[in-house]
Amino acid sequence: MRRLTALACLAFASSASLATDYSLPATPSTVAWGYYSGMAKPVLTVRSGDTVRMQTLSTCGSPERLIARGVKAEQIPPYTQAIYEQVKDKGPGGHILTGPVAIAEAEPGDVLEVQILKVELDADFACNGFGVGKGFLPMDYPYSGSKIIPLDRKKMIGHFGPGIEIPLRPFFGSMGVAPAGGKIDSAPPFVHAGNLDNKELVEGTTLYIPVAAKGALFEAGDGHAAQGNGEVDITALETYLTGTFRFIVHKDRRLVWPRAETPTHYISMGFSKDLKEATELALKDMIAFLVQEKHLSRDDAYMLASVAVDMEITQLVDGNVGVHAMCPKKIFITKN
Numbered sequence: 001m002r003r004l005t006a007l008a009c010l011a012f013a014s015s016a017s018l019a020t021d022y023s024l025p026a027t028p029s030t031v032a033w034g035y036y037s038g039m040a041k042p043v044l045t046v047r048s049g050d051t052v053r054m055q056t057l058s059t060c061g062s063p064e065r066l067i068a069r070g071v072k073a074e075q076i077p078p079y080t081q082a083i084y085e086q087v088k089d090k091g092p093g094g095h096i097l098t099g100p101v102a103i104a105e106a107e108p109g110d111v112l113e114v115q116i117l118k119v120e121l122d123a124d125f126a127c128n129g130f131g132v133g134k135g136f137l138p139m140d141y142p143y144s145g146s147k148i149i150p151l152d153r154k155k156m157i158g159h160f161g162p163g164i165e166i167p168l169r170p171f172f173g174s175m176g177v178a179p180a181g182g183k184i185d186s187a188p189p190f191v192h193a194g195n196l197d198n199k200e201l202v203e204g205t206t207l208y209i210p211v212a213a214k215g216a217l218f219e220a221g222d223g224h225a226a227q228g229n230g231e232v233d234i235t236a237l238e239t240y241l242t243g244t245f246r247f248i249v250h251k252d253r254r255l256v257w258p259r260a261e262t263p264t265h266y267i268s269m270g271f272s273k274d275l276k277e278a279t280e281l282a283l284k285d286m287i288a289f290l291v292q293e294k295h296l297s298r299d300d301a302y303m304l305a306s307v308a309v310d311m312e313i314t315q316l317v318d319g320n321v322g323v324h325a326m327c328p329k330k331i332f333i334t335k336n
Contacts, residue, residue, distance in 0.1 A: 019049040019246075026055040026079050026098050028086035031221075034093035036176055036192060037183040038213035042102035045215070048249040050103075051117065055242045056172070056221040057083060057096040059235070060127035069148050075124055077240050093186030095174050095195065095222045102215030103247045111253040112177060112216045114207040118244040119170045121153050126225045126237035136232040136316045149237055151225055158225055158237055166226050170241055171202045173222030178213040188319035189271045193258040196269070197236070197315040198324055199227045205262045210255040218247065231315040257285045266293075266327040271320040278323040279311055286325040294332065304331075 022044060024030055030043045046052060060066055062084045063076050083096065106112055129146035132138070150159045151168065158166040174186060176194035189195045193209045201207060209216075223241030260267040268289055270281025286309055290301035308331050314322030 019051065020046065022046055022050060022052045024052055024054045024098060024101065026057055026083065026096075028083050030098055031057070031083060031087060032097045032099060032219055033087050033090040034095055034186045035091065035183045036097075036100075036178050036186060036194060036217070036219060038178040038180050038217065039182050040100050040178060040217055042100050042215060042217060044099075045102040045104055046247060048103055048105045048247060051244060051246045052101055053118075053242060053244045054098045054101070054220055055079070055122070056098045056223055056240065058123070058127065058223055058240045059095060059238045066127075066148075069127070069146060071125055071148055077122055092183070093195075095186040097174060097186060097219040097221035099219035100178060100215075100217035101219070101247075102217055103249055104215065105249040105251075106211050106216035107214060108180065108212055109254065110211040110216075111250040111255050112209045112211050112218065113248040113250060114175060114209065114218065115246040115248070116172075116201060116203055116205050116207065116243065117246055119172070119203040120242040121151065121168070121170055121225060122240035122242055124151050124153065125149065126151055126158060126239040128233065128235050128237060130233040130235070134317070135234045136230070141233075151237075151239065166237065168225045168237070169199065169202050170223065170225050170239075171199060171227075172220050172241060172243055173197045173224050173227075173236065175201070175207055175220045176218070177209050177211060178217035180212040185319070189322055190320060191257060195222060195318050196258070196322060197222075197224075197227065197231050197318065198260070198267075198269070198322070199224070199229065200262055200265070200267060200324070200326070201260060205260060208253075208255060208259045208261075210258070211249075216247075216249075218245075220245070229315075230313050231317055234317040257281065259285070259289065260324075264329055266329065268325045268327075269314070270323050273320055275313070275316070275321050275323070278321050282323040282325045283311065286327060290327070
């Protein structure tokens, strides 16, 4: 048994040493504007274990719009203009996502592990805004509003207004894979992950997504410098991010919904147009996790969820609302 374990470790180390690092800039030919699609042609193909550094745009709008709102031209990342001028295939959603990246080994039924190795802020500003008929309180705000928030990248603070400073915890609002069929809206999160808007998915965390299309076809974007649970006006501190991701394909795992893991918590997720149903889905998947991975009985898993797991509203504004269940790792004092 020890010999087999040592050989397995040696094989893993050898495989890791062969992994390749890639860089994927945001250009008119490397973005998908507003959709995930199982029919999309990958802009980059990598192998399991490889790392990709992906540059992404914000959802704050064109350079002309940003300048009109008070952003200095030199503050706007230079690749923005060409993308707004040259990309014609847009919608049905509004997110400008970088990708898709194909992972060669990924097949429908597999699980894609996305290790979020690094998240870099690429601009000194963020935006926030709400629009007519959007957000969680559309009848209370039957008009549009917007705001530019200066970011201090050294102190990691957002200057929201006089006397109000927001600690920055940058993360990608959208990270997902393609559905089995054609183009779908980038806005509602679902089994493909996508527009999760989960503020826990910062640098150092891992996302697990069920694969539905050959190659998985991973995309990322919708950069957030910070966000509150709920994202109630429909936007966060929207900004430009570059993310470094390591992709690992699991052939021996099966998932129904995306899951995640932070240094301190296990996370399950649920998405639906109905908040109660989304909560039920997240809770049921947490129970499944506790049964499958921690070897609890179904009854004990339900009870543990009640006494130790936090049910959090992820977001309330993306068509499908999101709920995530957070189980603290520190409660497990022995390894299974």
